[in-house]
Amino acid sequence: MSFRLVVSCADGLETLLRQELEQLGGVVEASNRGAVTLRGDLELAYRACLWSRVATRVLLPLFEVNGNTPEALYATARDYAWDFVFGVDRHFAVHATAGRGVKTHTQYVSLKLKDAICDYFREAVGERPDVQTHEPDAPFHVFVEAEKFTVSYDLSGGSLHRRAYRQVQTEAPLKESLAAAILMQAGWPGGFAALLDPMCGSGTFLIEAAMISADIAPGILRTYYGFFGWKEHDPQLWLRLQGEAQARKAAGLKKPMPLLVGFDASRTALNAALQNAHAAGVGALLTLEQRELWQMRPPEVLKDKKGLLVTNPPYGERLGEADSIRHLYRGLGHVAREQLPGWQAAVLCADITHADALGLQHRATERFYNGAIPVFVRHGDVIPAEPLLPIHFERSGAAIPEEGEAFANRLHKNLKAVLKEAAHEGVRCFRVYDADMPEFNLAVDVYEQWLHVQEYAPPKTVDPEKAMRRFKLALTVIREVFGLHRDKVFIKVRTRQAGKKQYEKQGAIGKFFEVREGRARLLVNLTDYLDTGLFLDHRPLRQRIFEEARGKHFLNLFAYTGVFSVQAALGGARSTVTVDLSPTYIAWARRNFALNGIGEDDHYFEQADCVTWLESCQENFDLIFIDPPTFSNSKRTEDVFDVQRDHVALIQQAMRCLNPKGTLYFSNNFRKFVLDSEALGQYLIEDISPDTIGFDFQRNPKIHRCWRISHPGA
Secondary structure, three states: OOEEEEEEEOOOOHHHHHHHHHHOOOEEEEEEOOEEEEEEOHHHHHHHHHHOOOEEEEEEEEEEEEOOOHHHHHHHHHOOOHHHOOOOOOOEEEEEEEOOOOOOOHHHHHHHHHHHHHHHHHHHHOOOOOEOOOOOOEEEEEEEOOOEEEEEEEOOOOOOOOOOOOOOOOOOOOOHHHHHHHHHHOOOOOOOOEEEEOOOOOOHHHHHHHHHHOOOOOOOOOOOOHHHHOOOOOHHHHHHHHHHHHHHHHHHOOOOOOEEEEEEOOHHHHHHHHHHHHHHOOHHHEEEEEOOHHHOOOOHHHOOOOOEEEEOOOOHHHOOOHHHHHHHHHHHHHHHHHHOOOOEEEEEEOOHHHHHHOOOEEEEEEEEEEOOEEEEEEEEEOOOOOOOOOOOOOOOOOOOOHHHHHHHHHHHHHHHHHHHHHHHHOOOEEEEEEOOEOOEOEEEEEEOOEEEEEEEOOOOOOOHHHHHHHHHHHHHHHHHHHOOOHHHEEEEEEOOOOHHHHHOEOOOOOOEEEEEEOOEEEEEEOOOEOOOOOOHHHHHHHHHHHHHOOOOEEEEEOOOOOHHHHHHHHOOOOEEEEEEOOHHHHHHHHHHHHHOOOOOOOEEEEEOOHHHHHHHOOOOEEEEEEOOOOEEOOOOOOOOEEHHHHHHHHHHHHHHOEEEEEEEEEEEOOOOOOOOOOOOOOOEEEEOHHHHOOHHHOOOHHHOEEEEEEOOOO
16 A cells, blocks of 8 residues: 655755655655655555654645635544544544744644544544543644645654653753764765764764664664554554564674764763663763863774764853854864864854864765754865974065164074074964164064064153154064064054053954964964963963873963963863953953863853952862952952052962962062062962073063962972
8 A cells, every 4th residue: 555655854854864765665756845755655654764864754644724724724624534544542642833934823723633633533433532742642743834734644653853762861962863864964884984973962973873883773762653553553564674673783783883982071971972872772882981172082993094073062052152162163173183184074063154163175064953953064074284383484585774774683683593492392472572672662472473563652752753763663674574464463552551451452353363382272362452362471381380280170360361271271180260350351261262172061260350259269279370460450349459469368368279289379470579478478489480481581581470389298
C-alpha cells in the first residue's frame, strides 16, 4: 500500500533530508521550505522514523480544508471517518503550527479539531476518546496556511531530534538533528582519522558522529512513536525493522572507528557528555578531557593524519558580553591554525561576522535554525599558521631635513639595539625612544607592525607654533626611520593627568589591534585612549606572574584590561579574579580572555571599586597583583583614593586575603612614592623594581616601582 508522506525538517536541511529519504527508497515528489513530500509504503514510513538523522516529523496527510477559519476546519473534520484512523478507546492529541507570515491562534485551531473529533465519535459510538498531551496513542498535526488547513497523522509522535539518549543537558544545547546535519555536510565519516570538539558541552556532536560511524539508527532508543496507536500499524513489520537496526548496530560497533575527542573547560559539561554517550551506547568510543580552548591539541596517535574540527562555541547570552563572542571565534581560529593545520572544520555561529573571524579557507556557509535561533555554519579548511618572524623595520630612504638628523641618528641607534634584544627575548611590543633628547620630547612604542607615538605636551612657555613645527619634524623622521606609511603611525599628546584621567577616552574610532606577548594574544587600542590597554613597562612582571601562577588562585586589583589575569590563566592558574571599577575595561578584559580561548568557568570579572571590594572579600588567594592609580576621584565612588596616603590600608587588606605562603606584588608609577615600611613591618618586603624593568626601559628605570610582599615564614 502506497502512502503520501510529508517529512519536515529545520529550514535549510531540505537537500540533506531529500537525499536521506531517497536512500531509504522513497520517491520524492516535492521539496519545499522545511519539508519534503514523497510517496512510499508503510516500511518506508517506519524507516524514515527510525533512520532519518535530520527529519523533525513524519506526517501522513489525511485531508485538506480550503478556508481560513477554525470553524471551516471543524465543519470538514466533523464529517471525517476518524474511526478508520484510531479507536475510541485510545488517547489522542492535536498540535497546530502555522506557516511563515500566517497570523492565527494555533491553540484555538487545535481546540476546534479536538472538538470535531470528539463530536464525531460521540455521534458514531456514543462516547468520546480522551485527550492526552504526553505520548498520545494518536497524535494529529494541523498545518495552517493563509487559505488552507492540512490535517495529518503524526507517525513520529513528536520531534525526531529527540533521540532518547540525552540524560543531562547543558545550557543552550544543540539539537541532535542539526548536529547530524552539520556532520553529514562536512562529509563525516569520510576519510577523517578523528573528530575533535574543543567545546563539546553535553557531547551532541560527538555522540551523533559516533552513531553515524557505527551505523546506529538515530531512533533506536525511542520507546514511543505516534504510529503505535494507528489502526494501520503493523507490529511485526516494526519488530523486524528494529531487529535489523540492532543487528546493524552490533556490526557497526565492531568496525574500526575514527577517534572521537571532546574537550570542555567545564567538568559539569563533560559529566553530562559522558552520561549521554553511555545512554546512547557509544560511551566507550569517546575520549573526554577537561581542557580550555587554548589547551586544544590533536591526539598524539594521529601524527600527520587529518581530522574534522567541529564545535558549537558559546554565543548569545551564553557568553554574556556580545563583543567577546567575535574574539572567541578569532581565538578558536588562532588555536586551530597552530594545532590543527590542514584539518577540515565545521563551526556553528550565531552571526556571519563570527564565521568570518575564524579565518578558515572557505568551503561553504549554511544558514539553519537551532530551534527558533537562526545560525550559520562555516565549513572550511584550517590554514597553517604563518611563522612568527622577529619584528623588523627598514628605512624608507626619504630625505630628512638637516635639523632632524640628530634625532634620526638617535632613533635609528635605539631601534637597532632594542630590535636585537626583542628578537633575543621574543618580544613584539616595546619602547624605542622616551624623550632621550629634550628638544624631541616624545615616546615611540612599537606594537608589532604599528607605532604609537606620544608627544609630552610642552610647557606653556614654549611657543605653540614652534612646538608644532618640531613635532611635525619628529613625525617625518619617525616615518623615515621605521619605513612606515602614516596609516600605521598613531599619534597622541600626553599631558600630566591626575588619577584615572589617564584612562579616559580620547576618541571613538573603536579600532582594536591584536598583538602577541609570550603565549598571549592581546587587544590594544591605539586611537581612542591615551593608554593603549597594554602597559609595556610591566612586561617582565607579567612574565613573572605567568611563571608563578600554575595551580594558584590569582587576584588582580585595579586590573585595567586584565592582561595580568590573562598571563596568569595561560600560566596555569586554577582561578583568576579580575577587579576594576570601569565597565569598559572589564569588558576589554573579557575580550582578551575570549581571544585567548580562556573560558569563564574558573575566571571571574568584578566591576567594582577595588578598595570596597577588598574590604568585603572573604576569599583567600595564593598570588595577588595590585597596581593602583596615583590618585582617583571617580564619579562611581564616594571616596577619593590617594596611593601615598592609602597604600598601607590597601596592602593590609590584601594581605588579609593572601594565603600564608602566598605572594603579593605591589606596583605603582608615582615618582615621589615612598612605601611605608614601618607601618607594614609585620610583612616581608622586597624591592624588586630593578628585576621588573625590561631592556627597553633601562634608560628610564623610574618608570615604575615594584615590591614583593609576603607573610613571615612564607
